Amino acid sequence: MTLLKKHSEFQNESYQRFQELKKQLDEQSKKIETLKKNQIELLGIKNTLQGLKNEIASLGNRVDQMEKMISDIKDRNLEISQKEEERNQRMKKSESEIQELANTIRRGNIRIIGIIEGEKKE
Template structure:
């Protein structure tokens, strides 16, 4: 009976060890003690053993449950880390793209600023050229006008036969004969200041007489200033004889006005 029980205990207890290690086939002292127990004691020992095994299994189950949860957490963290890595890679790509666009925009802005600087310089040069041209034109006009004498108040067609310059010549001959001695006084041209006659204006168009020398103009004006008024004794032509009684006076800028 005891021998049979010992072999049963040996099969029950030692079978797992024999699967792992076939070399150790001897019974331990604890196993031998079990073989000496009575049936009730043996049952109690077996129940105790089974309870210990159950507790170990329960602890192992708890450990594996905790371990499994930790593994799931680690896997979840790995997944999150992978997603974060992908997100960071995408952000990096977007950042690189934005940086490239910013660089491109900065380059375009630099080109535009360079063009604006060129345009500004060109505009300044153009303004300087315009200003210089205006000054040159003003100098030319002043030079041209500095030789001109304007005569106002002469009726139309009075200079028809001999031209507009004859009006100044007749004024000089009658009032300042010494100015034109020996042909020293030279008149380049004379003309009315407007091409068309206005029937609405009672007075004739102005006569512009251009002298060859500015000094001649100054000589005439000096003599006019001395006399202040210039009476016309003889008719300039057969037209408008009433106007011949009008003396003339000197105005600004070399203008000789008819005094009513």
């Protein structure tokens, strides 16, 4: 009977160990599933991050283009301002020359009060 009792105890111990191992295996399986889900989430995050990096690079390129456009516009504005200043100076010079010509033309038409126009001096 002791042999039967030992055999029964051995079966109980074996069953308990089997149950413990089964429980540990289930826990490990759950951990593996959790790790797989986390891995999938990480891949999704990685893809999203790569997309954001690409978008940032694209925005950086657009900013560079805008800065160049602004620089070109400033250069054109400066050029236009200089041309306008030159034109204003030429216009003032032309006005001065016109005024001088007008004054020169008027000098030839001096009127002397008391002498009737059309009389000739002999």
